[in-house]
Structures are given as structure tokens and as C-alpha cells.
Amino acid sequence: MSLNRLFRLISIALLMLFLALAVSLVWIEWNIYQSSTNTVPALKRFRLGLVAMEQVSAERGPANAFMGARDDERAVLYQRLQAARAASDAALADLRAALEKDSAQRNSGILEKVRIVQQTLGPARAAVDHVGQQAQGQRSHLYIVSAVNGMMDVIPMLVRITGELVGTVDLADPDLRDGLAGVRATASLREYAGQVGSRFTAPLITHNTLNPDEVIEIGRLYGRIELLRSLLGAQLAAYSSQPQFAQGLANLDKQYFDNGFQFIDYLLQVGLKSGDYGITPAELAARYVPQMKAILDLRDIILDDLMARAERRNLQARNFLVLVIGLTIVACLFFQLLMYMIRKRVVSPLVTATDLVVGLADGKLGQEIPAARYDDEIGGMMRALRVLKERILERNSLAREREALISQLQTSSNTDFLTGLLNRRAFFSYGEQQMGVAQRYRRNLSVVLFDIDHFKRINDSHGHLSGDAVLRGVAQIAAQLLRKVDVLARYGGEEFIVLLQETDIGKAEAVAQKLRVALEQKEFDVDGGQRIKISASFGVAALSEGHSLEQLIKLADTALYVAKERGRNRVEVSV
Ligand SMILES: Nc1nc2c(ncn2[C@@H]2O[C@H](COP(=O)(O)OP(=O)(O)OP(=O)(O)O)[C@@H](O)[C@H]2O)c(=O)[nH]1
Incomplete structure (x- = not known):
């Protein structure tokens, strides 16, 4: 009841x-x-x-x-x-x-x-x-x-x-x-x-x-x-x-x-x-x-x-x-008044407060909390409910902010600040997952590691900011050419890495060549209104049974080294 x-x-x-x-x-x-x-x-x-x-x-x-x-x-x-x-x-x-x-x-x-x-x-x-x-x-x-x-x-x-x-x-x-x-x-x-x-x-x-x-x-x-x-x-x-x-x-x-x-x-x-x-x-x-x-x-x-x-x-x-008779009438009226006061000042506010608390517990934060009309215990309860509602609203807003921050932090911890590509840590995280899948289902997986040639000269000749602009441009071109499933990351200073799923060594080499050509043909705007051209050297390696991700990258790095040795602006495949 x-x-x-x-x-x-x-x-x-x-x-x-x-x-x-x-x-x-x-x-x-x-x-x-x-x-x-x-x-x-x-x-x-x-x-x-x-x-x-x-x-x-x-x-x-x-x-x-x-x-x-x-x-x-x-x-x-x-x-x-x-x-x-x-x-x-x-x-x-x-x-x-x-x-x-x-x-x-x-x-x-x-x-x-x-x-x-x-x-x-x-x-x-x-x-x-x-x-x-x-x-x-x-x-x-x-x-x-x-x-x-x-x-x-x-x-x-x-x-x-x-x-x-x-x-x-x-x-x-x-x-x-x-x-x-x-x-x-x-x-x-x-x-x-x-x-x-x-x-x-x-x-x-x-x-x-x-x-x-x-x-x-x-x-x-x-x-x-x-x-x-x-x-x-x-x-x-x-x-x-x-x-x-x-x-x-x-x-x-x-x-x-x-x-x-x-x-x-x-x-x-x-x-x-x-x-x-x-x-x-x-x-x-x-x-x-x-x-x-x-x-x-x-x-x-x-x-x-x-x-x-x-x-x-x-x-x-x-x-x-x-x-x-007079006292009876007065007492009767007083009794009615008393009952009215108790209902108005105690029972009704209690019922309202109960509904409000249930509503707050159900997450109905839009409901209006009535203002405390009297400076009594019920008034205190209404004030406390207002505070409770405000606290819940604050807590919810803080929770939302925290979630946003967490997701922001997560994004920034995986992302390279300059190019917006995945960073080296994120690459390894994704790379390990892909390796696991490829090895388990015996699927092809290749790695392309490439490095901008004589990048130091660009820095030295045009300034560090120009070097940064070139790095951003290279990242953009590579990201445009690659598929969505390919994992592109900035591996070091002027060094980039690509993990290609379901890709054998031949196809990986072709991807590397396509990238090399695109970079070779591109003209980059640098400080002072000049436009410069660059090239990059590529090392390609494919996953063999028993390889780890580090070993695969090492093979690609060796191939890259060979490409540098053999005159740069070329693709070398690990054998
Ligand atoms: N602007 C800019 N320069 C960078 C960044 N990271 C590395 N570098 C520079 O890249 C240059 C790399 O130089 P090196 O390792 O000698 O290689 P290189 O000049 O490209 O020569 P090769 O690789 O042998 O063709 C260094 O001068 C670094 O300071 C970066 O984020 N921005």
C-alpha cells in the first residue's frame, strides 16, 4: 500500500x-x-x-x-x-x-x-x-x-x-x-x-x-x-x-x-x-x-x-x-488542518522524493527537483537531492571526459606525431597479430622497409622544417598508394615500413616498385618556395616458416642496406 x-x-x-x-x-x-x-x-x-x-x-x-x-x-x-x-x-x-x-x-x-x-x-x-x-x-x-x-x-x-x-x-x-x-x-x-x-x-x-x-x-x-x-x-x-x-x-x-x-x-x-x-x-x-x-x-x-x-x-x-460544541468544531478544524499540513509538508514531499530518487537511480537526470519551500528536514532532503543530482551530472560528465581522454591518449600513443601514421610501437603490436594469423593459417605476409635517400642533405640544405614537410609528403603518398589492410608505419627518422597481408615476395616487390616510382616522380614544396625531388631505397622480405617479426624486418633491412649499397633509388629483395 x-x-x-x-x-x-x-x-x-x-x-x-x-x-x-x-x-x-x-x-x-x-x-x-x-x-x-x-x-x-x-x-x-x-x-x-x-x-x-x-x-x-x-x-x-x-x-x-x-x-x-x-x-x-x-x-x-x-x-x-x-x-x-x-x-x-x-x-x-x-x-x-x-x-x-x-x-x-x-x-x-x-x-x-x-x-x-x-x-x-x-x-x-x-x-x-x-x-x-x-x-x-x-x-x-x-x-x-x-x-x-x-x-x-x-x-x-x-x-x-x-x-x-x-x-x-x-x-x-x-x-x-x-x-x-x-x-x-x-x-x-x-x-x-x-x-x-x-x-x-x-x-x-x-x-x-x-x-x-x-x-x-x-x-x-x-x-x-x-x-x-x-x-x-x-x-x-x-x-x-x-x-x-x-x-x-x-x-x-x-x-x-x-x-x-x-x-x-x-x-x-x-x-x-x-x-x-x-x-x-x-x-x-x-x-x-x-x-x-x-x-x-x-x-x-x-x-x-x-x-x-x-x-x-x-x-x-x-x-x-x-x-x-465550539471546542469540538475547533478541534475538528485543527485536526483537518494538521492532517493537511502533514500530507502537504511530509507525505507528499516524501512520495515525490521517493519518485525522484528512483528516477535518478534509473538515470532520469532531466527531471526537475522542486525547490525546498521550508527550512525543515523535508526541505533539507530536497536540497540534498539537488546536490545528488548535480553530483551525478558532474560524475557523468567527468566519466565522458575521461573516456574521451583515454581514447585520445590511446590514439596518440599509437600515432606518430609528425606524419599521423602508426608509430613503431603500434606497428609491432599490429604486426605481431598479423604474424600470428599468417603463421597459423599459413598465409603469405611480406614486409617492405624503405628509407629516403640522402635525407640529411635535405635537412642541411633546406632546413629541418623542410625535412619534416618531406616526411609528411612521403607518408601521404605511401598511404594513398597502399591498401586499407596494409599496415604502414614510420619505423625510424626517415625510414618507413609496410606490412602486406596475403602478399608474397613478388607482389611485395611490385608494391615497393610502385612506391619508389611514385616518390621519385613527386616534387616536394620546401622552404623558400623551392620544389625538390627525392628518391628512396627499398628492402623487401617475405615471411618464411619459423620467422619472427623481428627476423622478417631484419631480412628487409638487410635488403635495404643492399639497395643503398647498390646506388640507392632501387628495390632489393631478400633472398
Ligand atoms: N627533418 C627531419 N629530419 C630527420 C628526422 N628524423 C631523422 N632526421 C634526419 O635524417 C637524417 C638521416 O641521415 P642519415 O642517417 O645519415 O641518412 P641519409 O642522409 O638519408 O643518407 P642515406 O640514408 O645513406 O641515404 C639525419 O640528419 C636526421 O637528423 C625528422 O623527424 N625530421
């Missing part, structure tokens, strides 16, 4: 992996944001549930007051009762509207429970009205207790409603659990505090002592109230150390437990002994109900804090989500 392809595959795999991680991270943050977005509306619905429960509880005060009304105050107290009923109806309607607005709650059982509360309130209120309409002395203990219980019986349904609503908040953000438990504790505390007051309604109206059931019930409520107070302290300590909670608890202790609860305690003592309470239910409500405000204040402190926390967490979750 090519490096480029491998890199592309790795890039895609890494990008996929990165995207999968990024998407899961964004998905997690999105879910946190979504659930934190649900927290605030869920808290609002929970608060509406609590308010509805509080209003229905609070309705018991005016109801009890109305049931204990004197004839002269009946109308006023009934008016107050109607106002309280309108307030609880409005709170229930608000809760219902909020639940209907939310698609998740619309089809849940909570709406149905609210409807049941609304339905149940009708008969309970009718029972209260019935007692309140009766003449003062006619109101029986049993009816009053039944009417009071009827109003209380609505509350467990509302407790379940708030319980379910708090569950939705808890689901959305479990970190708010301690605060929510604190809120529920205040709601229950408010309810039990109200109930303990309501337990005195019947005895107050009938001026009776408390019967055993009422004593037991009040005792049970005492226990619950005390328990809730200690639970509230523990939960708030776990929830927050902010001073407003400690302050709220202190107010609760001072207002409710020091004042309200003390008052109930006093009524209990009276109820156990004489039944001579000295107050009406309306007066009880007027004195007792305001003391419970501290419970509701504490509830609102916690609820406000929960709401603020939920909003803060929602904002944080949104900001974090935006940050994660």
Missing part, C-alpha cells in the same frame, strides 16, 4: 474516532443541558403543588372559625371562609393549568388526582357549611369532628401530588435532593401544625375536655412535628451552609415553636383538665395561624434557593454545551 493511501486511510480512521468521541461528549452535555432545562419548570410546578396544599390547609382556619361562629359573626366569618376557598380554588386551578401546559404531565395521573381533590373539596366544604349554619348550641361534637376530618382528608391526596411533582425535579437534577427534602419537610410541618390546631376545633366549640382519641391524635401530631423539626435541621445542614437557612430555622424556632407551639401546649393542658378554653376557633386561628408563617417563610427561602440553583446550573450547562 502506498504511503499516501495509508496516510489517507489513517486520517479517515482517526477522524471517525475523533468524531465519535466528540459526538458522544456533545450528546452527554446535551442531555445534561436538556435535563437542567426541565428542572426550572418542574420546580415551578412543584411550588404550585405546595402552594395549593398550603391554601387548602389554610382554608381550615376560616372553616373552623365559621363552624364555631356566634350568630352575630357568622356572616363575616363566612365571607372570610369564602375568600379562603376562592384562594385554594385559584391555587388548584393554577396547578392544573401548569400541568396541562406540560405535555409530559398532561397524560400522567397527577392531573386526575388534582381533579379528585377538587371533587372531594365539595362535600367537605358542604359539611363545614352545614355545621356553621347550625345554631350555636346545636352543633354536635361528632359533626364538627367529621367536618374537620373531611377537610383534612383532602391533604394526603395533595401530599401524593407534591410527592410525584418532586420526583420529576429529582429526576431532572438529583443534586437538589436535600433541598427538596427540606421543602417537603416544611410542607409537612405546616400541615401537621395546622392539624394540631384543628384538633381543638370541636372541643372549643362544644366546650368539652379532650376525649382520649383526640389526646392520642394530638400526641401523635406532637411527635411528628418534633421529628420534622430535627429532620429539617439535618437536611438544611446537608443542603447548604448559607446563613439565610440558619436564620430561617431560628425564626421558625422563635415564632412557631416558642410562641405557636406553646399556645397549643396551653390549650392541651386546658383540654386535659377543664375544657374551659376561653376562646373561639376564630380566635384560635387568629392567634395560632400567623405563628406558622415562619414555616412557610423557610419553605420559600429553600424554594427560592433551589430555583436560583436550577437556573444557574441550566445556564452553566448551556455554556458548557456551547463550549464543548
Whole structure:
């Protein structure tokens, strides 16, 4: 697999992996944001549930007051009762509207429970009205207790409603659990505090002592109230150390437990002994109900804090989500840029460099080496490739020069500088080869050795340069007359030698004669514009079996000597 392809595959795999991680991270943050977005509306619905429960509880005060009304105050107290009923109806309607607005709650059982509360309130209120309409002395203990219980019986349904609503908040953000438990504790505390007051309604109206059931019930409520107070302290300590909670608890202790609860305690003592309470239910409500405000204040402190926390967490979750998305996009872009840079600055140049090196190894020296664009390792490699190419080019050119020199040297070492003919050394080299062939195949081979006559005189009379010109002229004439296969060489100063292949002594003599005549007839230009004539003497010898080249030349030389002796300008054959 090519490096480029491998890199592309790795890039895609890494990008996929990165995207999968990024998407899961964004998905997690999105879910946190979504659930934190649900927290605030869920808290609002929970608060509406609590308010509805509080209003229905609070309705018991005016109801009890109305049931204990004197004839002269009946109308006023009934008016107050109607106002309280309108307030609880409005709170229930608000809760219902909020639940209907939310698609998740619309089809849940909570709406149905609210409807049941609304339905149940009708008969309970009718029972209260019935007692309140009766003449003062006619109101029986049993009816009053039944009417009071009827109003209380609505509350467990509302407790379940708030319980379910708090569950939705808890689901959305479990970190708010301690605060929510604190809120529920205040709601229950408010309810039990109200109930303990309501337990005195019947005895107050009938001026009776408390019967055993009422004593037991009040005792049970005492226990619950005390328990809730200690639970509230523990939960708030776990929830927050902010001073407003400690302050709220202190107010609760001072207002409710020091004042309200003390008052109930006093009524209990009276109820156990004489039944001579000295107050009406309306007066009880007027004195007792305001003391419970501290419970509701504490509830609102916690609820406000929960709401603020939920909003803060929602904002944080949104900001974090935006940050994660932003960072993911930036990281994605950075990753792409990184991959692009690596491909552009490392992989592609490496592939190019590999092709170039392979090309150089194949001798493709015409290929262009790209210029180094960056001062990095790849740039260094490109520069090194350029140097490599230049070195190869230099080496090739040197090799060519060397070959030319070698061939030049070879030529010059075999050639006579003045005449351009083969020199004596080259003649022997060629001559030995020809001898070998001739002797092996028993072929004829002859040698003609000739020397210019009185050459010294030419030098002496016309100068050395003229002598050189004559030598060049003789060489030229001999070369023209001889065959290509004949080996002509300058043997010494003014002495020339010819090796004739496939030539017997007779034919060799004829060749010598032809040369002699040609030289005799030629006029040579010498210094001073003169033309001179020359002659040459020839010695001819043919190869016999067992002769060496030196012996053959020696025979020709002897014949030449004879020719000189016999008057020059003649051909003598070795015998
Ligand atoms: N110009 C010139 N002269 C050369 C060259 N080589 C040899 N000579 C001359 O050739 C002459 C040869 O002279 P000799 O050996 O006495 O022979 P010769 O004068 O030809 O007399 P014979 O051979 O007896 O006819 C000498 O003077 C050499 O200096 C050369 O390359 N150029």
C-alpha cells in the first residue's frame, strides 16, 4: 500500500474516532443541558403543588372559625371562609393549568388526582357549611369532628401530588435532593401544625375536655412535628451552609415553636383538665395561624434557593454545551488542518522524493527537483537531492571526459606525431597479430622497409622544417598508394615500413616498385618556395616458416642496406 493511501486511510480512521468521541461528549452535555432545562419548570410546578396544599390547609382556619361562629359573626366569618376557598380554588386551578401546559404531565395521573381533590373539596366544604349554619348550641361534637376530618382528608391526596411533582425535579437534577427534602419537610410541618390546631376545633366549640382519641391524635401530631423539626435541621445542614437557612430555622424556632407551639401546649393542658378554653376557633386561628408563617417563610427561602440553583446550573450547562460544541468544531478544524499540513509538508514531499530518487537511480537526470519551500528536514532532503543530482551530472560528465581522454591518449600513443601514421610501437603490436594469423593459417605476409635517400642533405640544405614537410609528403603518398589492410608505419627518422597481408615476395616487390616510382616522380614544396625531388631505397622480405617479426624486418633491412649499397633509388629483395 502506498504511503499516501495509508496516510489517507489513517486520517479517515482517526477522524471517525475523533468524531465519535466528540459526538458522544456533545450528546452527554446535551442531555445534561436538556435535563437542567426541565428542572426550572418542574420546580415551578412543584411550588404550585405546595402552594395549593398550603391554601387548602389554610382554608381550615376560616372553616373552623365559621363552624364555631356566634350568630352575630357568622356572616363575616363566612365571607372570610369564602375568600379562603376562592384562594385554594385559584391555587388548584393554577396547578392544573401548569400541568396541562406540560405535555409530559398532561397524560400522567397527577392531573386526575388534582381533579379528585377538587371533587372531594365539595362535600367537605358542604359539611363545614352545614355545621356553621347550625345554631350555636346545636352543633354536635361528632359533626364538627367529621367536618374537620373531611377537610383534612383532602391533604394526603395533595401530599401524593407534591410527592410525584418532586420526583420529576429529582429526576431532572438529583443534586437538589436535600433541598427538596427540606421543602417537603416544611410542607409537612405546616400541615401537621395546622392539624394540631384543628384538633381543638370541636372541643372549643362544644366546650368539652379532650376525649382520649383526640389526646392520642394530638400526641401523635406532637411527635411528628418534633421529628420534622430535627429532620429539617439535618437536611438544611446537608443542603447548604448559607446563613439565610440558619436564620430561617431560628425564626421558625422563635415564632412557631416558642410562641405557636406553646399556645397549643396551653390549650392541651386546658383540654386535659377543664375544657374551659376561653376562646373561639376564630380566635384560635387568629392567634395560632400567623405563628406558622415562619414555616412557610423557610419553605420559600429553600424554594427560592433551589430555583436560583436550577437556573444557574441550566445556564452553566448551556455554556458548557456551547463550549464543548465550539471546542469540538475547533478541534475538528485543527485536526483537518494538521492532517493537511502533514500530507502537504511530509507525505507528499516524501512520495515525490521517493519518485525522484528512483528516477535518478534509473538515470532520469532531466527531471526537475522542486525547490525546498521550508527550512525543515523535508526541505533539507530536497536540497540534498539537488546536490545528488548535480553530483551525478558532474560524475557523468567527468566519466565522458575521461573516456574521451583515454581514447585520445590511446590514439596518440599509437600515432606518430609528425606524419599521423602508426608509430613503431603500434606497428609491432599490429604486426605481431598479423604474424600470428599468417603463421597459423599459413598465409603469405611480406614486409617492405624503405628509407629516403640522402635525407640529411635535405635537412642541411633546406632546413629541418623542410625535412619534416618531406616526411609528411612521403607518408601521404605511401598511404594513398597502399591498401586499407596494409599496415604502414614510420619505423625510424626517415625510414618507413609496410606490412602486406596475403602478399608474397613478388607482389611485395611490385608494391615497393610502385612506391619508389611514385616518390621519385613527386616534387616536394620546401622552404623558400623551392620544389625538390627525392628518391628512396627499398628492402623487401617475405615471411618464411619459423620467422619472427623481428627476423622478417631484419631480412628487409638487410635488403635495404643492399639497395643503398647498390646506388640507392632501387628495390632489393631478400633472398
Ligand atoms: N627533418 C627531419 N629530419 C630527420 C628526422 N628524423 C631523422 N632526421 C634526419 O635524417 C637524417 C638521416 O641521415 P642519415 O642517417 O645519415 O641518412 P641519409 O642522409 O638519408 O643518407 P642515406 O640514408 O645513406 O641515404 C639525419 O640528419 C636526421 O637528423 C625528422 O623527424 N625530421
